[in-house]
Amino acid sequence: MSHREFSDPFSLGERDPEFAALFANFAFDEAARQGELDGATRMLAVLAALLGCGGHDCFADLVPDALDAGLTPVQLKEVAYQATAYLGLGRTLPFLRALNEALFKEGVPLPLPGQSTTAAETRREAGTAAQVAIFGEGMTDFWRSGPEESRHINRWLAANCFGDYYTRTGLDLRQRELITFCFLAAQGGCEPQLKSHIAANLRLGTGRHTLIAALSTALPYIGYPRSLNALRCIQEAAAPQK
Structure with missing residues (x-):
């Protein structure tokens, strides 16, 4: 096959x-044919995994x-916005900038219409x-659970x-x-949250x-160690439901 x-x-x-041919054959053919995800869902998984592993380019x-x-x-x-809750802006800011540039090149007018459904006084209740x-x-x-000194973090989890x-x-x-599964699987080191x-x-x-x-289609981008760890988490979390 020529390039x-x-x-x-x-x-x-x-x-x-x-x-390039080696990677394309694996990622765009072999891995892409594994399972029964539609094309949009596959891309959703890949993009979320790239956010998780820092694959900005x-x-x-x-x-x-x-x-x-x-x-x-x-x-x-929305994928990039939500990633901030799991990865932090320190990791997602380059993605937001790259996404804006890519959408601009595609002729998409920015900013996009707002998608928020909450206000300051409703966000915690809606989050719960x-x-x-x-x-x-x-x-x-x-x-509102946990020690008083750290209870605000559980409140933030619900509200933010x-x-x-x-x-x-x-x-x-x-x-x-x-x-979220893809963010955590690709990030690695957060297996308790991944299982949850x-x-x-x-x-x-x-x-x-x-x-x-979803993990299979993301594997070419995040590698085998994190993929195998995530697979073990799937097996352990799903075991009681067999």
């Missing part, structure tokens, strides 16, 4: 044609492909409602992570939990086969 015959979104074909290069696969500019923005919908009734009073982000339009709760969000995905109806398919 002109395969997808080359990362512009590697001219100087690294052999590697790959993310920017794949924006046109993501739009072609059916993701909207709003959905792309989202937590309950995702994790169950046990989250009803979680926002879930109230500010999960209540936004553009992505539904199942999509938001799927990308795997359980949440399962509770929302995203089965283990879908999670494995």
Whole structure:
């Protein structure tokens, strides 16, 4: 196969044609055919995983492909916005800037319409409602649990992570939990949270086969060690539900 015959979104074909063909055959064919995800969901998983692993350049290069696969500019923005709750702005700021530049090149007018559904006085309550919908009734009073000196962090988790982000339009709760799974799997080192969000995905109806398919399509971008760790977490979290 010559380097002109395969997808080359990362512009590697001219100087690294052999590697470009090798990667394309694996990522865009073999890994992309694993499981039964539609094209938009596959790109959602890949972009979330790239945020998680810090793959800024790959993310920017794949924006046109993501739009072609059916993701909207709003959905792309929502992935990057929500990632901030799990990765921090220190990691997501370069992605937000790259995404703005990529959308500008695609002729998308910015800023996009707002997607927020909460206000300062409703965000905590709405966030708690989202937590309950995702994790169950046990989250009803979680926002005010824990030692007094650190209770504010549980309140922030409800008001900021879930109230500010999960209540936004553009992505539904199942999509938001799927990308959270990808953020955490790609980031590595946060297996307890990963298991919790795997359980949440399962509770929302995203089965283990879908999670494995999302992980499989992300593997070429995040590597085997983090993928194998995430696979073990899926197996452990899903075991009681077999």
